[in-house]
Amino acid sequence: MKNSNQQQFRFIVILLMAFAVGGMIFSVIEKRNAAGGMSRSRFIQLLSDTNVEEVIISQNSQTPTGSVRIQFKDHSLSQDYYVSDVNSVIHYLEDKNIDYVIKDIEKGNTIADILVPLILTVAAAFFVLMLFQSRSSGASGSKMMNFGKSRARLSNTNKFNFKMVAGLNEEKEELEEVVDFLKNPAKYTALGARIPKGILLVGPPGTGKTLLAKAVAGEAKVPFFSISGSDFVEMFVGVGASRVRDLFEDAKRHAPCIIFIDEIDAVARHRGSGLGGSHDEREQTLNQLLVEMDGFGVNEGIIIMAATNRPDILDNAILRPGRFDRKITVSRPDIGGREEILKIHSKDKPLGSDIDIHEVAKGTSGFTGADLENLLNEAAILTAKSGRQFISKNDIDESYIKVGIGREKKSRIISEKERKITAYHEAGHAILFRQLPDVGPVHTISIIPTGMGAAGYTMPKPGEDEMFNSKNRLLDNIVVALGGRIAEEIKFNDITTGASSDIKQATMTARAMVMRYGMSEKLGFINYEGEEEILVSRDFGHEKIYSEKTSAMIDEEVRNIMETCYKKAKDIITRHIDVLEKCADLLLEKEKIGYEEFEALFDD
The missing domain is CATH 3.40.50.300 (P-loop containing nucleotide triphosphate hydrolases)
Incomplete structure (x- = not known):
């Protein structure tokens, strides 16, 4: 490979030298052609002009070639004419009795005009090539000489x-x-x-x-x-x-x-x-x-x-x-794996006495190793910004929200009407989280906007690692997702666009239950999804492997699931309308409440 690079280098050097020599020859020819741009008849015509003051012949004494310059009395532009035989021009001038002056061209002019530029051009070409050669011999594979070489x-x-x-x-x-x-x-x-x-x-x-x-x-x-x-x-x-x-x-x-x-x-x-x-x-x-x-x-x-x-x-x-x-x-780690990963990434981070690595691992279900490393790093950044020496549990909790939901934008100004809508929306979610058996209890409720565009959030307590989702749990997730829209409808007798992402997620879950998981009694345990990416040679698009009649039945089943969950969610929130009011009022006062404060609303 080294020999191949050297051969390429030599070839390019020779090629550039040839271009340099050819360029110099071409420039000399062009220079001479420029001097002799007029025809001989035009030259003789100018010599016959009475306005001619002097004719200067420039000749190298060792060669018959030279150039003739005609200067005019009115100081108009002088004319140069290149000739291959100066003697013939001299004879012509003597026959016509035209005065002329002969000036020898110094030998050094030829060297200066031709050899010096040639040497400088070749030297510059060598310098550029050596520069490319030194760079291409390094680790980078993107240089000119290594374009087809491995970038490993x-x-x-x-x-x-x-x-x-x-x-x-x-x-x-x-x-x-x-x-x-x-x-x-x-x-x-x-x-x-x-x-x-x-x-x-x-x-x-x-x-x-x-x-x-x-x-x-x-x-x-x-x-x-x-x-x-x-x-x-x-x-x-x-x-x-x-x-x-x-x-x-x-x-x-x-x-x-x-x-x-x-x-x-x-x-x-x-x-x-x-x-x-x-x-x-x-x-x-x-x-x-x-x-x-x-x-x-x-x-x-x-x-x-x-x-x-x-x-x-x-x-x-x-x-x-x-x-x-x-x-x-290589799958996502379980709780034991997450605990080991957290121990590795926390070795160089001073943890406070209130942090239990096992509890952090338990609360980060679904996190990958990179997610866990990012969680601890964000917590360390928050600690450093606060000027403290040890990472606290609150830093971990805040980092969890930042990583999972987005940084809270406490400085964002929103109207009191929007704050009130958000408070009832999140309270509706929270009530359903508490009352349904297959979804976790509430951990945090907030009406502070987040970096991901949400006006607020309701975060359940992390559950245990589970490989499967049951039908009841999927239905409960749909019910919870509809809680915000229902709370707005009950309180304001109106609805907003704030529940669009909730509705989208609920619809996707319901369709997956029918088409992917076989959880529809009407359609049975048949997978209706088929190949997903096959429109152009398996590159993108969808394949439909069922009839239009079946498609209509799928749409009907999805609608039935959504309507059933909607009625269930509305019934639960209506029965706890007093908690909805108290929770919304508390959120408007504190902006964020935790598990204990929320549970206390049910004890009154």
Whole structure:
């Protein structure tokens, strides 16, 4: 590869030198042509003019060429005429009795006019090329000389190990054999065992897929090449394929090693997809990746790890055995995993005595590792802004709201009418949260606007980790979502647009119950969703796999669910109209209330 770069460098140097010499020759010719731009007849005509004052002949004594300048008595523009034979002009002037003066051109003028600019041009070309060469030899792959070279970064992973990866015990167990193979390959090859060539890490964003790959390299003490799938694809067809080839050439020189491709779905999507039926650059890159994965032998010590959160759009050819042999699902951590992750990210953060890591883990159901790290970081920022030395429970709670709902905009000015509407709206949600058995009790109610555009919020207490949603729980969620609209209707005999997101979420839940979960008694347990992304070669759009009659039945069932939940929500709020009034009044007074204050309203 080094020799190839040197050859390219030499070729460009020679090419630029040729351009420089050609440019100088062209400029001399142009200069001479400019001097001799007039015809010979025109030159003779000017010499016959009585207005001619003097004729000056400039000649290099060693050559017959030169130029003739005609100066006029009225000081009009002088005229130059280039001649290849000065002697013929002199004879003509003598025959016509025209005075002339001969001036020799100094030899230094030729050097100054031709050689000096030529030398300066070549020197400038060398300087520019050396500048590009020095930059292209660095780590950046985006320079001119490295346009088709791999952009993979060779990272130092010595500081990473499995102890840094919390909450992924089963995933680490699957990867420990890969680490053992990289350390002791002879133990496996002696028994004819074949270690996986490729390992695909699948999971939601922020669950630790990249960290897991780095930990494998760190445990095995092997080089780690990392690159994003989007780094392969360029506008020019063939560039991505060239980068794939270069990446595998580097990997073979550093074997045993690990190649990590993040967001591999950017380059390994289904072939033949796209608006025009194909994407030549991406497909050529994928084809080259498939060839390279087949190109190195079993147990050569190169292991490819890739990460994606969209395994459904990957091409089947890359998922077959012999390429990506193993798929590891990296899921969101459970309460034990969240507690371990919080302990790791809180090591360098001074926590107050009122913080219980277990309670924080319990209250962050559904959070990924990245979410938990962000939660503690936001809490530390709030503590530093307040000038305190230790992070408190209130900092964690405020950060939870900021991360999940958006920062509260306490300075925002809203009218008293809007504050009152928001107070009754949130009170309606809160009453239903308390009275329904399958949704959690209220944790916080607020009428302070948030950064996500909400006029207020009602936050339930986090529940336990659950893998499934029951039909009753889904129905209760719909009932709760309709509580704000119903409270506005009861109190003001009018409705606003504030419940639009609630209605949208409730409708989506009801439609999913009918079409996806088979929870409709009328339509039975049949999935009516079909393929979702297939309009143009599985690129986007929806497929309808049921009749128009069934479609009408689905709409009717969704409407029945919404109407039933609406009646239930209105009945509960009507029976607790006194709590609705008291809760709204308390919110208008304090703007935010907690669990104890809300529960006290039911004891009166």
